[in-house]
Amino acid sequence: MTTLQLFMYAGAFILVLGVAATLLVRDLIRRLIALNVASGGVMLLLLALADRGDGEPDPVPQALVLTGIVVMAAVTGIAIVLARRVEQLDDDLEEVEQ
Amino acid sequence: MTVIAFSDVDVLDMLVVAAVAVTAILAIAIPRRVGATIAFLVFGLLLALLWARVAAPDVAIAEAALGGGVAGALLVDALHRRQPAQPNRDRRRAVAITAVGAALGAVTFAALATVLSRLTAEPADLGPLALEAVERSGVSHPITAVLLNFRNLDTLLEIAVVVFAAVGAAALSRDRIRTVTDPGPVRRVIAVIIVPALVLLAAWLLVAGTSEPGGAFQAGAVLGAALIIAHLCGVRPARAAGGRALVLVVAGLLAFILLGGIGLAATGTWLALDLSWAFAAILAIETLLTVSIGVALAMLFLAAGSRDDAAAADRAADAPALGGAP
Amino acid sequence: MSAAVSVALIVAAFILFACILAGLWRAVAGPTIEDRLTAFVLLGAGGAALFIVLAAIADLPALRDVAIVVVGLATIVAVVFTRRSVR
Amino acid sequence: MNDDTVTVMSALPVVLLLTSLVPALLIFALREKQTVLRTTLNLAGAIAKVVLVIVLIPRVVAGEELRAEFTWIPGLDIVFVTDTFSLFFVALSAGLWLATTIYAVGYLEGSPNRSRFFGFFSLCVTATVGIALAGNLLTFLIFFELLTLVTYPLVAHRGTRAALRGARIYLAYTLGGGVALLLGVAWLTLEVGPVEFRAGGIPEVAEFAARDPLTATVIGAVLLLGVGVKAALFPLHGWLPIAMVAPAPVSALLHAVAVVKAGAFGIIRIVEDVFGLALFAELGMLQALAVVASVTIVYGSVRALAQDDLKKRLAYSTVSQVSYIALGAALLSPIATAGAIVHMVNQGFMKITLFFCAGLFAEELKLSKVSQLAGVGRRMPVTSAAFTIAALGMIGLPPFAGFISKWALGLGGLDAGQPWVIAVLLTSTVLNAAYFLPIIATIWTSPRSESEGSDEGTFPAPARRSGWEAPASLLLPAVATALFVILFGVAAGWDYSPWVLAQIVGEGAWP
Amino acid sequence: MSAAALVLVPVFLPLAVGALSAVLPRRAAATLTVIAAVATLMVAVLLGIAVLDAGPVRLEVAGWAPPVGILLAADGLSVVMIGLSAIAVLAATLVAAADDHFAGGHAFWPLVGAAAAAVNGVFVARDVFTAFVLLELLTIASVALVALGGTRSAAAALRYLFVAVTGSLFFLLAVALTYGHTGTVDLARAAERADDTVIVGAIIALTVVGMAAKTALFPLHSWLPVAHPAAPAAVSALLSALVIKASIVILWRIVEYFGPLTDLAAPLATAVGVAGAAAVLWGGVLALRRDRLKSIIAYSTVAQVGYMVLLVPLVFTASDPQVAWIGGILITLAHGVAKVAMFLAAGALATAAGTSRLDGLEGTISRMPWTVAAIGLAGVSLAGLPPTLGFVGKWMLVQASLDAGAWWWLALLLGGGLLTFAYTARMLRATFNPPGDFSGARELTRPARTVAIVPLALAALSVVLGLIPWLLIEVLSAAPMGGGA
Incomplete structure (x- = not known):
């Protein structure tokens, strides 16, 4: 096995893991974590592909991953805003019921 | 940078990959939020290590700043909430679902691995084209050249993602963000020491970005973290909410679009930079973007917590009225 | 870089990596907030150290910036961590 | 004729459409209370259409053909043509629309949502005229579907549970038919390209049928299925008796002018102007159509016998009578073709009269059952006389219009070497008599109640003491159409009489 | 300004206006958004003229040609879709400006700008990574827009976010494979260099799954x-009419460029077709069984998505793929116009009647005939009945199916239309007066005049486009799909 393959398979593994958990886990925060894990997998794949061979790595995929990380941060932010809103509402409903 | 090779693969690489995989499993498998969140933070740290191993220091800085910093803060801040009790699933059903999920996952992974195994180990022959073009970009660091010159449209759009996430989050926060009124002595010290240090770090990353790893994203993420800490430590002007903060957030995006228009006027092509002023333009736009990203990330954090803050404040206000019940 | 330094750096890297894994164990297992927080600080420090060592091994000075960022931002998690539970 | 005149003339088919489309759109925009303006618009449109038709008839009969075409998608045009057959149908629609409009104005006086009603009423006629003027299958399809859509709100107009149910069933049937038609048209277009109707059949279709007779047969069957729903061929007739919940003018329109006639017109167009009679016979479909039509004729009549509800009995009668048209179209004989075509007009005038009268009975006396009609003849003699004329015409007695149709069809059957047609016609006539004569008898006999000495209590007192048995706007259209029923029978040999025109049209299909 | 410079206007203009709207007062934001929509429409027309004149309009952003830089290009599809987006945004913002209920809050204005910029960008993108970023921008904006529907919409918005981002990750993986295999993320260049059936098949499959989500x-x-019904009415309209089109277009683009390169494309296309068929039936049946207006319309979108992907199997089997492409594009266009009309009209009815439940709408046909008419006409177009744009698209798809001998798709096209009209008729029936009440006595809160006019104007537009579709078809054929941009 080469380093490239190691990184690629690891990336694929983490991606599959994350996506499966995103689909199966019901707790909102943990789902969000799973989503972030999955995106880490894809990024690993891209960066491994950028660094094939001996020369300087291709800057384009690195820039793409950088973009991807920032996008995921924004997604995480808005997801947490929503998740906390949802749970607050659930709490309020519970309080009303009690 | 081979450390100790073992059948073509560096042992340290193997260890880091294994650790990344394990933390990934932990992050998704631990049922309690606290454990899962921490596992995820460690996952981020290890990923940053891995990025270092694939010769991507820029990405490593960004991962550390965003994954460990702002996103970490967002996740950890959500932890204080009581984790809602999961409706009691039938245990056998849960096992069955997990088993089916694992089986499907295994099949997917196998398929994916088959596809990946067909990729050649030859580096992409188009990559060097980008490296060659760096000379004509106005900056010497290739990634900055890609982000702010060759593919600056992507960057512009990505800034838009952050900006509009902040706009959306601000719209969803219920109240005005409240200042932390009594930060305590330790936090005051932190505010005095850490915050300026982080701002300085952000500035360094920003300037360094033109010639070595670093740049607006990393600087922005660090600045965002600095703003969050400042807020939590009771620094008043860091209360990133309301119109003024939004103005800062959209200013970077608008300036970028304006730059695109200037490129059109000057060279006949959107977003094109003339080599004579490309460096100045890139540095100027990066500065604005740093502020934009930093404030936007801080807004996201504050918006996420605003409801709970408000609820806590309400409770505090209600408590005396209840007559100090035990 | 002499061979001895190089070997020493590699050994250091492995030790630091082991520290991180140990810290990971404590941080995940808990059980108290204090446990986690302490472990997390260890993780931050260890991670930063590892980056510095890697910077030397790989001759990538930019990794030192990563180290600074890791250290700087470990604070934010600690501050947030203590924020609500203290109140 | 210089170029300008040509342009003006070729715009005429479009103008024919606009005479009802423009009033429709304007009426939609009117407020409920603008009755006078609405009525004026309606009548102006209807009269303009009639005048245009009258102007056009001699020219078209003389062989002049007006065309207007627009690109729809590249390679496929929307074409309007005034050939003899289309103008024939336009004339029928225009004339009966005028009568029905007058009737409807009176019928709906004071009721709500009239802007909506008259808007869709005019759109309905627009669609019918579009069907008539369609120069190719695509244009025909577009207006055929449009007709379905714009009649839906009319059937549902009252908004009662029964009306909504009737409208739903109507829609289900006709949209289903539309799907079949779309399939057939698209398929044929794919096989032979965009082709225009041509009397005697389209050569490209004939070539195609020679190449691939099976596919051609399937396409023909699908097309017939599509139009057969509106023509209420058995077993696709189920919607018609249910849709009679609509207000009387709508029923009149549905049964006499627009919907079933569009179906019948479509059958003739497909048989004669797409495939051609000879080709259709060759493919074996003409015989099948004849059998289906015959079955429908007998079936409709039998079912009509059992209905006590007057409008329902009339509806089943329509099922039966419209199939005369299909039957005529399915016989290999010029005279049968002419019979089918003339029956479109004859049946239209007779049936509209019957529905007008049924509406009058229902409106003035609140009577809707056959069994309640005893003695109505004394109370509403004019209406009853009109009803009687139309009913006798339906049975096929001379000198009324219906006789001409049945006579021509019978001759056509013999001419085509299919004498069994006579048997069908005779059976049908006997059944027609069996369900119409009792009504006539009931109307003109004394009411049972009179012998019980409570004459005045039987019927509600007339609302107006104007000396008329009913409002003029209701009565006059019924009388007028009844007179035409007589005229078309008596004057069948005159120039421009329906029968003469039908023969001209029919001969066109026999090159 | 050359035609190429026009390509970025539909992206930058709404984006700038969106950013400004975040800090401007409502009135100014609304005015600017409307102006931007009108300007976008004009740009679409200009681009259409340019495309008719000289084929696809290409723009190398920042002056860098691929593979270093990013290529954007407007072909027929881009032009008509930008036109649709301009019209949809214009309609939604006009209504939202007239009645704040339809907007849901001030953030509507900036977020609509962002969403419009993102979809327009997708329509011209020829670079898979740029497409990915655009999709994320769109996701963020749409999710936040859904959440404007009030406290209870947060859960729906979050669910939407998870699905959408997971879908994006699949697409990102496809991007990674594209880069890994060909060394570029430029579509045309990647298609030129791709030569591995399995990898290309995987790229298509991943895109299909991601975009399907x-x-x-x-x-x-x-x-x-x-998610769609949880949002404010103007947002629902945009989500159904416009937002889902972005992912459809990306799916089409990948099929367009990579489909011919692999043997795996045909079975994948069939799978897409089967999913589309199931969508038409399932969405239609469920729409028939809902009893809230917005819910019915949302399920209708589920069903109509089935039609939009139906062209995917057809372009592989029909002898003239252009007929299938154009038919599918027109159906998608028709759906966009009709759905905006329907959701806005439904919003108006719900506001007036105080409820979105069907049984609460009795009598609305007398009081708000134009609004009901808009729903009816839009339904006619959705069902693909003449004389509307939906019919044109259906006609061409029917032709393509007949040509390909695809009887299943044919039955679906024809039967699905009946299903569509069945639930439209159900909505219409609910608005009739209750038996015995001819006056429509119940008092309704009448919405603003604009709210009544806009849906009707859109419904009328589907009729107009249905009668003269040739112009659209000319533009679509001038720069055909698969013709290379």
């Missing part, structure tokens, strides 16, 4: 009927 293609549709 984002478009709510059966069986990944279940988030849509929750």
Whole structure:
């Protein structure tokens, strides 16, 4: 096995893991974590592909991953805003019921 | 940078990959939020290590700043909430679902691995084209050249993602963000020491970005973290909410679009930079973007917590009225 | 870089990596907030150290910036961590 | 004729459409209370259409053909043509629309949502005229579907549970038919390209049928299925008796002018102007159509016998009578073709009269059952006389219009070497008599109640003491159409009489 | 300014206006958004003229040609879709400006700008990574827009977010494979260099799954009927009419460029077709069984998505793929116009009647005939009945199916239309007066005049376009799909 393959398979593994958990886990925060894990997998794949061979790595995929990380941060932010809103509402409903 | 090779693969690489995989499993498998969140933070740290191993220091800085910093803060801040009790699933059903999920996952992974195994180990022959073009970009660091010159449209759009996430989050926060009124002595010290240090770090990353790893994203993420800490430590002007903060957030995006228009006027092509002023333009736009990203990330954090803050404040206000019940 | 330094750096890297894994164990297992927080600080420090060592091994000075960022931002998690539970 | 005149003339088919489309759109925009303006618009449109038709008839009969075409998608045009057959149908629609409009104005006086009603009423006629003027299958399809859509709100107009149910069933049937038609048209277009109707059949279709007779047969069957729903061929007739919940003018329109006639017109167009009679016979479909039509004729009549509800009995009668048209179209004989075509007009005038009268009975006396009609003849003699004329015409007695149709069809059957047609016609006539004569008898006999000495209590007192048995706007259209029923029978040999025109049209299909 | 410079206007203009709207007062934001929409429409027309004149309009952003830089290009599809987006945004913003209920809050204005910029960008993108970023921008904006529907919409928005981002990750993986295999993320260049059947098949498959999730293609549709109705009415209209089109277009683009390169494309296309068929039936049947207006319309979107992907199997089997492409594009266009009209009209009815339940709408046909008429006409177009744009698209798809001998698709096209009209008729029936009440006595809160006019104008537009579709078809054929940009 080469380093490239190691990184690629690891990336694929983490991606599959994350996506499966995103689909199966019901707790909102943990789902969000799973989503972030999955995106880490894809990024690993891209960066491994950028660094094939001996020369300087291709800057384009690195820039793409950088973009991807920032996008995921924004997604995480808005997801947490929503998740906390949802749970607050659930709490309020519970309080009303009690 | 081979450390100790073992059948073509560096042992340290193997260890880091294994650790990344394990933390990934932990992050998704631990049922309690606290454990899962921490596992995820460690996952981020290890990923940053891995990025270092694939010769991507820029990405490593960004991962550390965003994954460990702002996103970490967002996740950890959500932890204080009581984790809602999961409706009691039938245990056998849960096992069955997990088993089916694992089986499907295994099949997917196998398929994916088959596809990946067909990729050649030859580096992409188009990559060097980008490296060659760096000379004509106005900056010497290739990634900055890609982000702010060759593919600056992507960057512009990505800034838009952050900006509009902040706009959306601000719209969803219920109240005005409240200042932390009594930060305590330790936090005051932190505010005095850490915050300026982080701002300085952000500035360094920003300037360094033109010639070595670093740049607006990393600087922005660090600045965002600095703003969050400042807020939590009771620094008043860091209360990133309301119109003024939004103005800062959209200013970077608008300036970028304006730059695109200037490129059109000057060279006949959107977003094109003339080599004579490309460096100045890139540095100027990066500065604005740093502020934009930093404030936007801080807004996201504050918006996420605003409801709970408000609820806590309400409770505090209600408590005396209840007559100090035990 | 002499061979001895190089070997020493590699050994250091492995030790630091082991520290991180140990810290990971404590941080995940808990059980108290204090446990986690302490472990997390260890993780931050260890991670930063590892980056510095890697910077030397790989001759990538930019990794030192990563180290600074890791250290700087470990604070934010600690501050947030203590924020609500203290109140 | 210089170029300008040509342009003006070729715009005429479009103008024919606009005479009802423009009033429709304007009426939609009117407020409920603008009755006078609405009525004026309606009548102006209807009269303009009639005048245009009258102007056009001699020219078209003389062989002049007006065309207007627009690109729809590249390679496929929307074409309007005034050939003899289309103008024939336009004339029928225009004339009966005028009568029905007058009737409807009176019928709906004071009721709500009239802007909506008259808007869709005019759109309905627009669609019918579009069907008539369609120069190719695509244009025909577009207006055929449009007709379905714009009649839906009319059937549902009252908004009662029964009306909504009737409208739903109507829609289900006709949209289903539309799907079949779309399939057939698209398929044929794919096989032979965009082709225009041509009397005697389209050569490209004939070539195609020679190449691939099976596919051609399937396409023909699908097309017939599509139009057969509106023509209420058995077993696709189920919607018609249910849709009679609509207000009387709508029923009149549905049964006499627009919907079933569009179906019948479509059958003739497909048989004669797409495939051609000879080709259709060759493919074996003409015989099948004849059998289906015959079955429908007998079936409709039998079912009509059992209905006590007057409008329902009339509806089943329509099922039966419209199939005369299909039957005529399915016989290999010029005279049968002419019979089918003339029956479109004859049946239209007779049936509209019957529905007008049924509406009058229902409106003035609140009577809707056959069994309640005893003695109505004394109370509403004019209406009853009109009803009687139309009913006798339906049975096929001379000198009324219906006789001409049945006579021509019978001759056509013999001419085509299919004498069994006579048997069908005779059976049908006997059944027609069996369900119409009792009504006539009931109307003109004394009411049972009179012998019980409570004459005045039987019927509600007339609302107006104007000396008329009913409002003029209701009565006059019924009388007028009844007179035409007589005229078309008596004057069948005159120039421009329906029968003469039908023969001209029919001969066109026999090159 | 050359035609090429026009390509970025539909992206930058709404983006700038959106950013400004975040800090401007409502009135100014609304005015600017409307102006931007009108300007975008004009740009679409200019681009259309340019395309008719000289084929696809190409722009190398920042002056860098691929593979270093990013290529954007407007072909017929881009032009008509930008036109649709301009019209949809214009309609939604006009209504939202007239009645704040339809907007849901001030953030509507900036977020609509962002969403419009993102979809327009997708329509011209020829670079898979740029497409990915645009999709994320769109996701963020749409999710936040859904959340404007009030406290209870947060859960729906979050669910939408998870599905959409997971879909994006699949697409990002496809991007990674594209880069890994060809060394570029430029579509045309990648298609030129790709030579491995399995990898290209995987790229298509991943895109299909990712976009199916984002478009709510059966069986990944279940988030849509929750998310779309939860949003404010103007937002629902935009989501159904416009937002899902972005992922559809990306799916089409990948099929267009990579489809011919692999043997695996045909079975994948069939799978897409089967999913589309199931969507048409399932969405239609469920729409028939809902009793809230917005819910019915949302399920209708689920069903209509089925039609939009139906061209995918057809372009592989029909002898003239252009007929299938154009038919599918027109159906998608028709759906966009009709759905805006329908959601806005439904919003107006619900506001007036105080409820969105069907049984609460009795009598609305007398009081708000134009609004009901808009729903009816839009339904006619959705059902593909003449004389509307929906019919034109259906006609061409029917032709393509007949040509390909695809009887299943044919039956679906024809039967699905009946289903569509069945639930439209159900909505219409609910608005009739209750038996015995001819006056429509119940008092309704009448919405603003604009709210009544806009849906009707859109419905009328589907009729106009249905009668003269040739112009659209000319533009679509001038720069055909698969013709290379």
